[in-house]
Amino acid sequence: MSSEDAPLNESFILASGSEIRKQILSDHGLNFMVQKSEVDEEELKESYKDLPFEERAIKLALAKAKEVSKVHCEKYVLGADQMCVYQNKILNKPGNAENAVNSLKLLSGATHYQYSGIAICLNGKSLWSFCDTAILTMKDLSENDIRSYVERDEPYECAGSYKYESLGSELFSEVKGASYTIQGLALTPLLKAFEDLGLSFRK
DSSP: OOTTTSOOOSOEEEOOOOHHHHHHHHHTTBOEEEOOOOOOHHHHHHHTTTSOHHHHHHHHHHHHHHHHHHHSTTSEEEEEEEEEEETTEEOOOOOSHHHHHHHHHHHTTSEEEEEEEEEEEETTEEEEEEEEEEEEEEOOOOHHHHHHHHHHHOOTTSTTSOOTTTGGGGGEEEEESOHHHHHTOOHHHHHHHHHHTTOOOBO
């Protein structure tokens, strides 16, 4: 769709309540509103469980964007989903300190993957979707190291149980991939997609 064909938009809608996604978009001067999607993520995850992780992340991002887009017609909607995967298993957000400690014990000294799925919809239809991947290897951490980190950073709502944008970046010996992808929003591909679609949401 060219910019001439698209409805006039001063902002887009982020179909996510994620604080870090909001922060990333705000830091880059993008004009957006927030309307959290109400799709049943657990039900969708179950229906997508036989798909490759990249496809799952994209489909979840699309489902969120489409659900909000059908309500807010004539607005571009951005959906996003993140999956932390270790040994072909998804590590969910820990929710509390003990779960975070247990997740980090699993990841200590090992390599895992962060998949960041993103999608843009308009009028309930998909315009673009993508998944970016980061590969991370964590240092060998003692239980004291892990508990100290969890106490300081409180990564209870983070896929992988670490806040990469905060103290979590210090936990790794090797990282392949973009920091924004690890944080849950593949920003560079998103900005390129906006450009390719003839869209500009700069403040």
